[in-house]
Amino acid sequence: MTMPSLLQYFRSIRKYGTYNSRQIPKTHAEYKQLQEQEIKQPDEAKLLRVAIVGCPNVGKSTLLNQLVDWNVSSVSSKVHTTRSNVIGVYVKDNIQLEFIDTPGLVNRQHIIRHKLNPNFVTELKESLIKADIITIMADVSNRRERTKLNRGILDLLRENRDKESLLILNKVDRLQKKQEILDITHTLTSGIVDGKNIRKLDDFEYKLEINNRNFEKLFRKTEKYLKYRDNETNGDIEQIEDNIGWPNFSQVFMISALHDDGVDDLRSFLLNKAKPQPWLYNADAVTTQKPKNLIIETIRQICLDLLRQEIPYNLYFQIVMWELDDVGNLFIVVDMFCPSKFQSLIIGPKGSTISTIVRKSRDVLCDVFRCDISLKIAVKANKK
Numbered sequence: 001m002t003m004p005s006l007l008q009y010f011r012s013i014r015k016y017g018t019y020n021s022r023q024i025p026k027t028h029a030e031y032k033q034l035q036e037q038e039i040k041q042p043d044e045a046k047l048l049r050v051a052i053v054g055c056p057n058v059g060k061s062t063l064l065n066q067l068v069d070w071n072v073s074s075v076s077s078k079v080h081t082t083r084s085n086v087i088g089v090y091v092k093d094n095i096q097l098e099f100i101d102t103p104g105l106v107n108r109q110h111i112i113r114h115k116l117n118p119n120f121v122t123e124l125k126e127s128l129i130k131a132d133i134i135t136i137m138a139d140v141s142n143r144r145e146r147t148k149l150n151r152g153i154l155d156l157l158r159e160n161r162d163k164e165s166l167l168i169l170n171k172v173d174r175l176q177k178k179q180e181i182l183d184i185t186h187t188l189t190s191g192i193v194d195g196k197n198i199r200k201l202d203d204f205e206y207k208l209e210i211n212n213r214n215f216e217k218l219f220r221k222t223e224k225y226l227k228y229r230d231n232e233t234n235g236d237i238e239q240i241e242d243n244i245g246w247p248n249f250s251q252v253f254m255i256s257a258l259h260d261d262g263v264d265d266l267r268s269f270l271l272n273k274a275k276p277q278p279w280l281y282n283a284d285a286v287t288t289q290k291p292k293n294l295i296i297e298t299i300r301q302i303c304l305d306l307l308r309q310e311i312p313y314n315l316y317f318q319i320v321m322w323e324l325d326d327v328g329n330l331f332i333v334v335d336m337f338c339p340s341k342f343q344s345l346i347i348g349p350k351g352s353t354i355s356t357i358v359r360k361s362r363d364v365l366c367d368v369f370r371c372d373i374s375l376k377i378a379v380k381a382n383k384k
Contacts, residue, residue, distance in 0.1 A: 022070070022284045024369055025291055026324050039282055042094040046274035049098045051127050054137035055150050056103075059170045063137065063257040064088045064101040067267055071368050072287040072294075073101045074301035085123050087288040089281050095271050096279045100127045128156060133273060134165045136246070138188060141174040146184045148244040157246050164273075167249040168266065173256040185252055190245035193252055292319050294368055295332060299377065302360045303346075306353065311342050316382070329372040330365075340381035347379050354379055 025031040052060045061073035068088035086101040102124045128134055136153055140146045157165060167188060175181055191197055251269065255262030281288075289297075296317045303312040321333035338346055347354050354377060362375045 022286050024286050024294065026330055026369055026371065027291060031290055037282060039279055041278055044094050044276065045279050046095045047277045047279055048270055048274040049130055049132045050270055051100045051102060051131035051134050052137060053102050053134060053153065053156065055145060058137045058139040058145065059257045060101050060137055063263065064099050066257055066260050066263045067099055068286065070286050071364065072289065074297045085127050089285045089287065091283050092271055095274045096281065097270055097274065098280055100131060102127050128160050131163065134160060134163050135168050136165060137168045137170055139171050140169050140181065140184050141171040147187065149188055149246060154243060154246060161248060164250050165248060167252045169252065169254045170257050172254045173259060173261065181254065188245045189249050189252065190247040192247035194250050295319060295365065298364050298368065299334060299361045302357050306357055307346065311345065314339055314342065330369060331374045333376045336377050336379050337382050338379065343379055343381050
């Protein structure tokens with residue numbers, strides 16, 4: 001073991017309680033080397049490719065980070081934090097899961113307004129073609145989302161009806177009544193899960209008292225609450241499609257991604273769904289993102305949280321220095337370009353705002369790269 005890796009070993013033990021051989025490359029050379037490495041296949045290798053789909057801000061990136069046990073996708077309270085597909089990798093024994101965190105569904109107006117990649121929609125459709133399972137994520141605390149599925153999501157499901165799909169109800173901890181959760185489930189599934197009618201509230205055998213303390217009983221044992229009628233659905237399921245819910249979900253999971261509740265059950269379900277096929281990545285892989293992209297998207301995420309309204313969507317970043325020292329620490333300098341009218345707002349009184357952006361960005365990046373990071377950001381006005 002070399003000196004840098006020895007230091008990383010003890011740092012990992014001190015911070016995380018165990019040594020983790022998984023890694024995110026810290027330089028372009030490391031990234032290129034990992035991309036060119038021959039993939040070592042385990043005996044009886046299994047693989048499952050999972051697409052995570054949903055409207056903006058439903059918690060897709062938070063779920064991805066929990067599923068792969070690493071902060072690989074930027075998370076913000078504002079829309080369109082994820083600006084392109086983000087790949088996360090999880091390995092257990094001979095099973096590899098590839099998660100594709102897709103950008104939130106958008107229309108052309110959103111793409112123009114938020115200066116998004118014009119390939120947003122194309123990338124989403126391509127990810128679904130590659131996926132073995134499609135997971136549709138809904139925010140049950142959002143009144144609009146819990147009354148019907150987005151039309152764009154329904155169109156994507158129809159285009160990929162040959163693939164298995166799951167419904168993930170996120171933020172269930174924000175609801176107080178059992179009936180709300182069950183009604184939402186019934187609405188978004190058109191009353192059908194795995195080809196069978198699900199019973200309504202008054203048909204349930206289990207009468208649980210739902211409150212914040214025992215809420216996890218609901219989403220950790222979802223199947224107990226989705227009791228099926230004895231008979232299968234009558235007629236063609238396609239005739240049941242009502243532009244409100246999707247009657248072809250095979251399972252429903254109720255989770256709180258932020259608090260990591262119910263995520264283990266979802267991951268275990270997906271591990272059991274993996275099929276014999278070669279791995280796509282080596283066992284120590286975490287994500288396919290380039291190191292510099294991780295830096296820029298992390299800073300953008302912090303700006304989205306700290307800066308008001310349209311400012312974060314008008315920023316451009318350029319890395320001007322990137323150095324790795326002998327013990328594996330990173331030294332990074334970034335130029336942040338903005339319209340001149342926003343420059344003083346970004347810097348803040350006596351540099352307070354940009355100092356906060358630097359500090360919070362550094363904290364996240366230290367966790368992403370699992371090393372110490374020195375970060376400097378210079379705010380510059382766009383050249384006319």
